[in-house]
Amino acid sequence: EIVMTQSPATLSVSPGERATLSCRASQSVSNNLAWYQQKPGQAPRVLIYGASTRATGIPARFSGSGSGTEFTLTISSLQSEDFAVYYCQHYNNWLTFGGGTKVEIK
């Protein structure tokens, strides 16, 4: 089973600042990587798939990069509604989630 490791576990950021979240796979998943955002009491929603393609309706301040084993989600200028938990997920012939990164207000 491919293990997905996210870092950091918690990221404290001020509104308007840039946030960079990391996700590492224990073996290559090619570009079969998605990012989800989850707010308290809500189901997750997909932000990015194919490592770098924004899902429908996702603002341009969200961007994804990477391939193979190293991936990054960048939020260019944090808005109040972006404080949430973010999960990466690989879907390379199976499926696992990372442990999540909580983005909190600094």
Next chain:
Amino acid sequence: QVQLVQSGAEVKKPGASVKVSCKASHYTFTAYYMHWVRQAPGQGLEWMGIINPSSGSTNYAQKFQGRVTMTRDTSTSTVYMELISLRSEDTAVYYCARAQSGYDYSPFDYWGQGTLVTASS
């Protein structure tokens, strides 16, 4: 507008079983794979397995093999997830989620609202 509507919260005693439903609407039910994911209180997302609504074929995460069964009813566009031999550690919110393309392992574009299952004596 695609909708996945799940059944309501359940409270079960350890050792019992639970069956959660997920009714799909506003798309061709048999054209998209469905997954189940759970989330224990304050914890991350855990993938449980997948069902092909067209054929009924399934694949389960190793952790749940032998305890989980996923089925579907094409006449009502509903998928089901049954978990047996419940333990306190199974207390979680259970989600159904649709794979966004015609492929089995692909990102999830729509999610149910979640069903809280509490296993407690």
